[in-house]
Amino acid sequence: MLDLAVLGLLKEGDLHGYELNKRLKSLVGGYANSYGALYPALARLERRGWVSSTAVAPELVTDEQTSEGHPRRNRKRSTRSKSGRTRKVYQITEAGEDHLLELLQEDANNERRFRLQLAFCRFLPPDRRLALFELRRAHLVSLQAMARRDPVHSNDPYVRSLFERDQERREHDLAWLDRLIADEQSKRQSGANPDPIDP
Amino acid sequence: MLDLAVLGLLKEGDLHGYELNKRLKSLVGGYANSYGALYPALARLERRGWVSSTAVAPELVTDEQTSEGHPRRNRKRSTRSKSGRTRKVYQITEAGEDHLLELLQEDANNERRFRLQLAFCRFLPPDRRLALFELRRAHLVSLQAMARRDPVHSNDPYVRSLFERDQERREHDLAWLDRLIADEQSKRQSGANPDPIDP
DNA sequence: GGTTACATGTAACTAGTTACATGATTAG
DNA sequence: CTAATCATGTAACTAGTTACATGTAACC
Numbered sequence: 001m002l003d004l005a006v007l008g009l010l011k012e013g014d015l016h017g018y019e020l021n022k023r024l025k026s027l028v029g030g031y032a033n034s035y036g037a038l039y040p041a042l043a044r045l046e047r048r049g050w051v052s053s054t055a056v057a058p059e060l061v062t063d064e065q066t067s068e069g070h071p072r073r074n075r076k077r078s079t080r081s082k083s084g085r086t087r088k089v090y091q092i093t094e095a096g097e098d099h100l101l102e103l104l105q106e107d108a109n110n111e112r113r114f115r116l117q118l119a120f121c122r123f124l125p126p127d128r129r130l131a132l133f134e135l136r137r138a139h140l141v142s143l144q145a146m147a148r149r150d151p152v153h154s155n156d157p158y159v160r161s162l163f164e165r166d167q168e169r170r171e172h173d174l175a176w177l178d179r180l181i182a183d184e185q186s187k188r189q190s191g192a193n194p195d196p197i198d199p
Numbered sequence: 200m201l202d203l204a205v206l207g208l209l210k211e212g213d214l215h216g217y218e219l220n221k222r223l224k225s226l227v228g229g230y231a232n233s234y235g236a237l238y239p240a241l242a243r244l245e246r247r248g249w250v251s252s253t254a255v256a257p258e259l260v261t262d263e264q265t266s267e268g269h270p271r272r273n274r275k276r277s278t279r280s281k282s283g284r285t286r287k288v289y290q291i292t293e294a295g296e297d298h299l300l301e302l303l304q305e306d307a308n309n310e311r312r313f314r315l316q317l318a319f320c321r322f323l324p325p326d327r328r329l330a331l332f333e334l335r336r337a338h339l340v341s342l343q344a345m346a347r348r349d350p351v352h353s354n355d356p357y358v359r360s361l362f363e364r365d366q367e368r369r370e371h372d373l374a375w376l377d378r379l380i381a382d383e384q385s386k387r388q389s390g391a392n393p394d395p396i397d398p
Numbered sequence: 399g400g401t402t403a404c405a406t407g408t409a410a411c412t413a414g415t416t417a418c419a420t421g422a423t424t425a426g
Numbered sequence: 427c428t429a430a431t432c433a434t435g436t437a438a439c440t441a442g443t444t445a446c447a448t449g450t451a452a453c454c
Contacts, residue, residue: 035435058422122357153225257405
């Protein structure tokens with residue numbers, strides 16, 4: 001799961017672990033400050049050849065990589081470092097990109113995984129993307145059916161309220177997915193030139 | 200987490216592992232057929248003195264425990280067994296009930312935990328229950344605030360759609376929780392006799 | 399006579415969290 | 427000078443899944 005998130009973020013651009021973690025936090029509300037998961041994951045991805053890393057000495061940090069614009073008066077030297085340690089900047093490999101495409105298509109039964117798949121589904125070809133959405137839809141529909149044929153037995157008001165919320169959430173989610181699917185299909189019909197020659 | 204679910208279900212009545220698993224499935228849409236988590240959990244709960252178990256021989260299975268009403272013609276003997284193996288029926292201990300009360304109050308930051316806490320919150324005294332709801336509410340509000348002060352950076356339509364859904368879900372959840380809280384408070388005001396003497 | 403349901407368990411694996419260790423740089 | 431932020435990592439723990447092993451009994 002983390003693999004998917006990391007490869008997806010690295011496909012957008014090279015990053016080091018600390019920065020990756022910040023992006024993960026804003027991408028998935030959750031994925032705490034768990035460097036305890038991230039760093040081992042990066043090491044694993046590198047062992048498998050899906051990413052490669054470059055050590056970047058703090059002196060070599062360039063202006064582009066350093067936060068905002070206003071250059072604040074150089075103190076002592078023009079090259080100042082924002083970090084005290086050598087950073088390891090990771091980049092995705094070709095094998096990594098292939099693997100990412102696989103991860104983007106598998107399952108979709110898992111709520112958290114689907115979240116990540118959606119966040120990076122722009123890297124999929126349109127037909128694969130649509131297939132992913134349909135797969136997720138089928139899963140939601142089967143959950144819906146399960147809930148309907150086996151309604152709440154409990155008379156407890158709290159349990160009932162919980163199950164009602166679940167029901168509403170499923171319906172809301174299905175409607176949302178249907179909108180996504182409809183948008184995909186309308187895209188195929190209108191600007192359906194995968195190799196645009198005449199703009 | 201499983202501990203909470205198991206203790207809660209056992210507080211409603213004695214059960215064996217297989218039956219517990221079925222209840223878990225209908226209670227939490229999820230918690231797969233994971234006997235691989237349940238049986239070790241039961242063993243652990245027993246070691247800690249929160250539950251105790253009784254071996255029940257298949258011959259001793261009584262009619263009350265055997266599914267539905269229609270008695271189907273006894274074949275060969277009046278005591279027929281539905282199961283081929285000795286079942287281990289678990290019951291919650293006094294220490295287990297105390298522990299359950301603790302589990303019902305801790306955290307509430309965790310979505311899945313809160314689900315279970317709500318499913319069994321009827322075992323809490325009303326003030327504790329209200330406190331639990333308020334705690335969950337505070338957590339949702341802080342998530343809401345985080346999302347607002349740090350909006351989506353991405354221009355990707357899929358990412359945007361995802362974050363919009365998140366937002367709607369949070370709002371829906373908050374409204375739902377507020378209804379639960381309001382109901383609790385109105386209960387306190389109307390039938391607020393914890394030791395009813397005059398019915 | 400094969401599939402499904404009943405029933406208990408173990409082993410290996412997946413996935414993430416919490417706490418710790420370490421140290422530099424920067425903003426107030 | 428002190429708190430926050432930057433930066434990388436390890437160890438122990440929590441929590442659940444998947445696959446396997448084993449066997450009975452009921453259903454069609």
